[in-house]
Amino acid sequence: MSVKDASQGPLISAKGLRKEYGAFTAVDGIDFHVNKGESFGFLGPNGAGKSTTMRIIAATLTRTAGEITVLGKDPEKSGPEIRAHLGVVPQQDNLDNSLTVEDNLYVYGRYFGLSKKYIRTKIEELLTFAQLEEKRGVKVEALSGGMKRRLTIARALVSEPEILMLDEPTTGLDPQARHILWDRLFRLKEQGVTLLITTHYMDEAEQLCDRLIVMDKGKIMAEDSPAGLIKKYSTKEVLEVRFGSDRNAQYSDQLRAMCERIEVLPDRVLMYSDDCEELLHQVVLAGLAPTTSLVRRSSLEDVFLRLTGRTLVE
Amino acid sequence: MATKEFTRKGSLQIVDVPKVLRNGSFYIAQARIANMLQWKWSIIGEAIANPMFYLLSVGIGIGKFVNSHQAKGIDGVKYLVFLAPALLASACIIGASNAVMHPTLEGFKWNKNFFAMNSTPISARQIANGVLLSAVARALFGTIIYYLALLLFGGVNGLHSLWLLPATIFSAAAFAAMMLGFCAAIENSDLLMNIVNRLLIMPLFLFSGTFYSLSTMPKFLQFIGWLSPLWHATEIGRWISYGHHISALGISIHFAYMSIMLVSGLLFSHHHFKRRLSK
Amino acid sequence: MSVSDAVRIAENLKGRIGEGTYSRRARAILEHRRIAFKQGHWIVVFTGFTEPVLYLFSFGYGVGKLVGKIQVGPNHWVTYAQFIAPALLATSAMNGAIYDSTWNVFFRLKWDGTYKAMLATSLGPLDVALGEIGWALIRGLIYATGFTAIVMPLGIIKGWYGLLAIPAAVIIAFGFASIGMLYTSYAKSFQQMDWVNIVMLPLFLFSGALYPLSIYPAWLRMIIEALPLWHGIQIVRELSLGIIHWSLLGHIAYFFVMIVTGLFFTTRRLRALFMR
Numbered sequence: 001m002s003v004k005d006a007s008q009g010p011l012i013s014a015k016g017l018r019k020e021y022g023a024f025t026a027v028d029g030i031d032f033h034v035n036k037g038e039s040f041g042f043l044g045p046n047g048a049g050k051s052t053t054m055r056i057i058a059a060t061l062t063r064t065a066g067e068i069t070v071l072g073k074d075p076e077k078s079g080p081e082i083r084a085h086l087g088v089v090p091q092q093d094n095l096d097n098s099l100t101v102e103d104n105l106y107v108y109g110r111y112f113g114l115s116k117k118y119i120r121t122k123i124e125e126l127l128t129f130a131q132l133e134e135k136r137g138v139k140v141e142a143l144s145g146g147m148k149r150r151l152t153i154a155r156a157l158v159s160e161p162e163i164l165m166l167d168e169p170t171t172g173l174d175p176q177a178r179h180i181l182w183d184r185l186f187r188l189k190e191q192g193v194t195l196l197i198t199t200h201y202m203d204e205a206e207q208l209c210d211r212l213i214v215m216d217k218g219k220i221m222a223e224d225s226p227a228g229l230i231k232k233y234s235t236k237e238v239l240e241v242r243f244g245s246d247r248n249a250q251y252s253d254q255l256r257a258m259c260e261r262i263e264v265l266p267d268r269v270l271m272y273s274d275d276c277e278e279l280l281h282q283v284v285l286a287g288l289a290p291t292t293s294l295v296r297r298s299s300l301e302d303v304f305l306r307l308t309g310r311t312l313v314e
Numbered sequence: 315m316a317t318k319e320f321t322r323k324g325s326l327q328i329v330d331v332p333k334v335l336r337n338g339s340f341y342i343a344q345a346r347i348a349n350m351l352q353w354k355w356s357i358i359g360e361a362i363a364n365p366m367f368y369l370l371s372v373g374i375g376i377g378k379f380v381n382s383h384q385a386k387g388i389d390g391v392k393y394l395v396f397l398a399p400a401l402l403a404s405a406c407i408i409g410a411s412n413a414v415m416h417p418t419l420e421g422f423k424w425n426k427n428f429f430a431m432n433s434t435p436i437s438a439r440q441i442a443n444g445v446l447l448s449a450v451a452r453a454l455f456g457t458i459i460y461y462l463a464l465l466l467f468g469g470v471n472g473l474h475s476l477w478l479l480p481a482t483i484f485s486a487a488a489f490a491a492m493m494l495g496f497c498a499a500i501e502n503s504d505l506l507m508n509i510v511n512r513l514l515i516m517p518l519f520l521f522s523g524t525f526y527s528l529s530t531m532p533k534f535l536q537f538i539g540w541l542s543p544l545w546h547a548t549e550i551g552r553w554i555s556y557g558h559h560i561s562a563l564g565i566s567i568h569f570a571y572m573s574i575m576l577v578s579g580l581l582f583s584h585h586h587f588k589r590r591l592s593k
Numbered sequence: 594m595s596v597s598d599a600v601r602i603a604e605n606l607k608g609r610i611g612e613g614t615y616s617r618r619a620r621a622i623l624e625h626r627r628i629a630f631k632q633g634h635w636i637v638v639f640t641g642f643t644e645p646v647l648y649l650f651s652f653g654y655g656v657g658k659l660v661g662k663i664q665v666g667p668n669h670w671v672t673y674a675q676f677i678a679p680a681l682l683a684t685s686a687m688n689g690a691i692y693d694s695t696w697n698v699f700f701r702l703k704w705d706g707t708y709k710a711m712l713a714t715s716l717g718p719l720d721v722a723l724g725e726i727g728w729a730l731i732r733g734l735i736y737a738t739g740f741t742a743i744v745m746p747l748g749i750i751k752g753w754y755g756l757l758a759i760p761a762a763v764i765i766a767f768g769f770a771s772i773g774m775l776y777t778s779y780a781k782s783f784q785q786m787d788w789v790n791i792v793m794l795p796l797f798l799f800s801g802a803l804y805p806l807s808i809y810p811a812w813l814r815m816i817i818e819a820l821p822l823w824h825g826i827q828i829v830r831e832l833s834l835g836i837i838h839w840s841l842l843g844h845i846a847y848f849f850v851m852i853v854t855g856l857f858f859t860t861r862r863l864r865a866l867f868m869r
Contacts, residue, residue, distance in 0.1 A: 060432055061592055080335055080435040085325040088433035094426040098352060107345045111434035112325075113334040159325045159434075191322060356787065363791070371798035378808050379660040388659060505636050512640035520651035530658055535650075 009072075010035050011163060011194055012057060016066035019052050019218075026052040028218035029066065034163075039195040041209030043202065043300060045312050049218040050198035051091055054167050057196070058088050071162065084112065087156030091167040093148045095155070097141040101132055104140060105155055112159040122158055129184065130154035146177030150184065157188075164188060165196045170204060182207055200312050202300035214300075214307055221307040226300060233306045234298035235260055237276040241283065241290035242268045251288055258282050263305050270302070334435040342431060342444020343451065346417060350452060361456040364405060365463040372525065373397050373469065389527060391556050398469030399551025400524040400544075403482050406457045407544055408515060410486035411493040413449035415507065418497035421445070422590055429591065438587040446487065446494055446583070453486045454479075470555050477554045485547035488572045491579025498586035518542045523549075546571050620724070638732055641689050642739050645681035649744070652677055652803065663805060665834060678749045679829035680802035682740050682758060683765055686733045687822055688793065690766040693729040694773030695789045699780060702866075709867060718863030722856060726770040733766025734759070750833040757832045765825040768848035771855025772821070778862040796822050821851060 010033035019027040027049040034040045042050040055061035056068060059075035059082045068075060070082045095104050105126055109119035127133045130150040135143065143151065149169065156164060169185070170178040185208055189195060199205050205212055206226045213223040222229055239259075243251055245267065252264050255271060259279055263270040273279045276295040283290065304312050334341070350357060377393035388396045421428035421441070431441050457479060464470045470478065493510075500506045521531070521538040522545035528536055539545035546568040552558035553565065560568075653674030662670040701707035708721055737759040744750050750758060773789070780786055800822040806814050817823050824844040831841055 058433060060429075080338075080437055081331050083433060084329040084331045084334065084435040086433070090429065090433070092426070094430040096349070096427050096430075097425050098349065103348070107348065108430070108434065110341050110345065111334075111338075111431055111436050112329050113331075113337060113341065113435070114328065118328065155430075159329050160322055160327075161325050356784075360791075363795075367795050367798050371795075371803065375799075375804050375808060376656060376660065379663070379804055380656075383661045384659060393659075508637050508640055512644055516644060517647055520647050525652065526655035526659055530655055 012068070012070050012196075014053075014057075014066065014068040017053070017056065017063060017068055018065040019049070019056060019061070020064045025218050027056070027063075030213075030215075030218070030220045032213055032220065032223065034194065034196060036162075036194055037192045039189050039197065039208055039210045041205045041212030042196075042198040042215055043200070043205045043209075043212050043304070043312075044198075044215035045200050045304075045310070047217075048200075048215040050215055051167050053215075054165055054196065054198055058086055058165060059083050084159070085162040087153075087159065087161035087164040089149075089152050089156050089164070089166045089169060091171070093152045095140045095148060095152060098139065100137050100139055101127070101143070101151055102136040104151060105158055108155045109158040114159065119158065126154040126157060129157070129187075131180070144177075146173050146180065149173060149177070149181060153181070153184065161193070163194045163196055167198050168200070169197065170199075170201065178204075202304070202312060205300055214304060216304075216308045216310075222303070229300060229303045230298045232303075234302040235272040236274040236298060237272075238296055238298050238302055239271040239273065239276040239279050239283075240268050240292075240294040240296065241271065241280075242292045243288070243290055254286065254288065255283070258286070261306075265311070270305070272298070272302070329435070331435055338436045338440035339443035339447060342436065342441050343447035345431075346445060346448035347451060349417075350413075350448070357452070357455070358459075361459040362463070364456075365401070365460040368401050368405075369394070369463060369467050369469065373401070373467065376525075389552070389556075389558055394467060394469045395556055396552070397525065398464045399478060399482075399555045400522075400548040401469075402457060402460050402464060402478060403485060403547035403551050404519055404522075404524055404544055405460050406453050406482045406486040407489050407547065408519065409456045410449045410453035410490035411515065413452045414445055414490045414494045415497050417445055417448075418494060419507070422498065428587075432591045438591045439584045441591075442494060442498070442580070442583040442587040446491055446580075449490050449494075450483060450487050453490070454483055457482055457486075475555050478551055481550050481554060482547055484576075485543045485550075485572050488576035488579060489543040491576050491583060493579075495579055495582030495586055498583060498590055518544050543572060543575055638689075638735065641685065641692070641732075642736050644688070645685040645736075645740055646743060648681050649674065649678055649749075653749070656803075660804075665805070665830075666836060669834075669836075671834060672749075674747075674749050675834065676805075676830075677803060678744050679758060679833045680800075680826040682737060682744075682762055683825040683829045684797050684802055684822065685736050685740070686762040686765040687769045687796075687825060689732045689736055690729040690768075690770040691773045691789060691793065693732060694725060694770040695777045695786060698725055698774060698777045699786050702777065708863070712863070712867040718867065719856075719860045721863060722774055722859045725774060726767065726856075729766050729770035729773075730763050733763050737762030752835055754835060754837070755833045758829045761828045761832055764845065764848050765828070768821060768825070768851035768855070771852045771859070773855075774859040775855045775862070778859050778866070796820065800826060802826055821847065824848065 013033040015031050016029045017027055017031070018025070018029045030049075030053070042048075042053060044050055052061065056063050056075065057070055059070070059079035062076055071085055073082055075082050096107065099107065102123055105123050106119055109122065110116075114122075123136075127136055130147075130153065132147060132151060132154070135147065140148065140151065153164075153166070153169070166185070170181055173181065182204070185195065185197075189208075195208065197204070197208055199208075209226060211223070211225050212229070214221040214229070222233065224232060241255075242248070248267075248269050249264055252262065252269065255269055256262050259271045259273040261272045263272075271279055271283075280293055280295060283293075301312055304310070373394040377397070380388060380393040384393075387393075421431075428441055432438060461470065461475075461479060465475075496510070497507075517538060521535055522528070522542040523531075523539050524544065528539040528545060531539070549558070549560060550565065550568050553560050653672075657673035660673050663673055663676040664670050665676065711721055712718065740762075741750065741756065741759055745755065776789070777786070800817055800820060802822075806817060806823075809817065824847045828841060828844045828848075830836075831838065831844075
């Protein structure tokens, strides 16, 4: 029996998926599905259960309860058959540091039983894709963090997987390295590779995901496209004002009366409205002189704050 | 910059899952051996130097004193001949167990390479088998060199002594399978490996009748030998090499012991590889 | 301690001989080791101690039956256990000292950045060198005392001068630790460190620990007699067998040279590495 063809339904679907470690519940009965060609995200802070969910999908972790099918099969029963069509980029690079860039790709390709001839040709493509042509003979231990990350992604692509799974792909990278990586992932998306991404960066989720679920403490808080989530759970714009740490809370009642909703953070107050220039004007008119103020568009960060009362990166 | 676009067929077309299910262990072994080849010169150097050191210092050095003191020889033969099968077995067993220890600790802990392997169609069991296979291959290489050195010094002779190779490798595989499981089972590796090396491997080497007959030891120390795969391998080795007397029952017990160790070592390894990789 | 106190202490130390090299705080390094010891390193120390004991029981008893008595001087025959016990003690002093001063130090030097952090404080390179070596000596002392405590009741080492084997083991540890530090501070790669392990085994097997050098041809004897472990073995063996002779001073002088050379170059190298 071959794995299910994508036209027959979602590539991945989960119902009541649950994972417990003793008394701790990492994933608390979640439902979701991922369609072919889609770029699907799990957004949430560290410890939300994103990586656990990813590992259950990748058939390297057993579930406690619930149903899940990946490419039409149960990961617990058909691990190798499912993993054959996944490209996995784990949270921490697990490259073979003592081997060269090229050999890392080669060895990994062999684990899929691919022929030497195929892998040799594929390596050229992947080195170009990962912008590592000049590093092909270099041992991995000598690469920068961004290069290692790109190599791990290239490695995951050696078997031309149906689904590419990226766990926190840009955590720990500098801004420039992140942008290079996002550009590479965009190219894959254009080619129709299904992407599964976990992240705790809202800008990454906005950039890369067609659809995402917001997770917190093992539960799904919301599910939609980034724009849809913002529309549903936030206003068009946000006004950030600072009065100094003592007074932020002190003024909160006055500020709350002026707009739809406010969030008081330790260092600043967020005010939600569709027209924030106007709102700022009112704040100033009321005689509350903020030390700094900023008007910006709503982001997924605001969605998360609304849903959980907490910020994503703490 | 214009980059070459993908010619994408997709994994559904290019990955042959049944093939990986059949051959996965060999892929892992191949990768491990490729990794070892980076250190080929130190492996070769060690394979040659180690037997030379022991043969010269213990075989010939101590041998000179033993032979002059034991007119009838030991077990009816010269000390070097008595020693040869034991040295061969101990080098092979220790070599194989070292060759599983390092990659296993590395794969689970230091670079987490086993997790990378396990994110492909390769299963936990295949990783364990592959690591064991590569270790046995490496031990086989070392054992052949050792055998040649023994031949050169007159520690072994005759075509029949070639049977030492499979017998020795078999015992090394059995012990390495146990060590493989042990390395997968432990979490705090650094200290435990130290303990294993010094409180397990070292006593096995010293109290398995390697340098003298186990029977000359006090009874309470002999039991170390009975448990030790090295002693069983040494007994069989001496039987093969110069016709050391063992009953047919004795031979069957030696082989049975090593077979049980191999099978239970494999089951033990598979269990802990699965557990560690799906944690 | 306030900032001004620290400044005052620093000013007091200024202009003293050895300024910038030695601040008399090698104890801080020892303190560091003591904490590591409590956190599990003691297992390494303990198991290192079992090695010579196991060798002694296995070889002394088993091989001893095969070889009979060994001649160590005119009309002076000793049992095989008596012959190898001092050599095993000397070898374990060497092994412990080398282990502490090579692999451990190499990790701190190249990976952990421990020394970089230490030398950024008021500690100087000689503090670090003496601290590390001091630890190796304490370990040598523990090994030697433990080993002697086991061996003496068995009558393998006889007489009060046998107790001198303990300070002798410390001198051996001092010499090897100094040279080990020297090598490590100049070593660049893991492969170079691997050479340490490669050299240790033949050094043990051929330095006359397990049988007298009398079976060697003259040229081989000369080579072995130039190597440090042989001198170390001779010191402990002569003391524990009661062979008190002027040659003892020669062996001790050999170690004295090792210690001075090791300390001098290690300090120089550490200073060049971290104090530019």
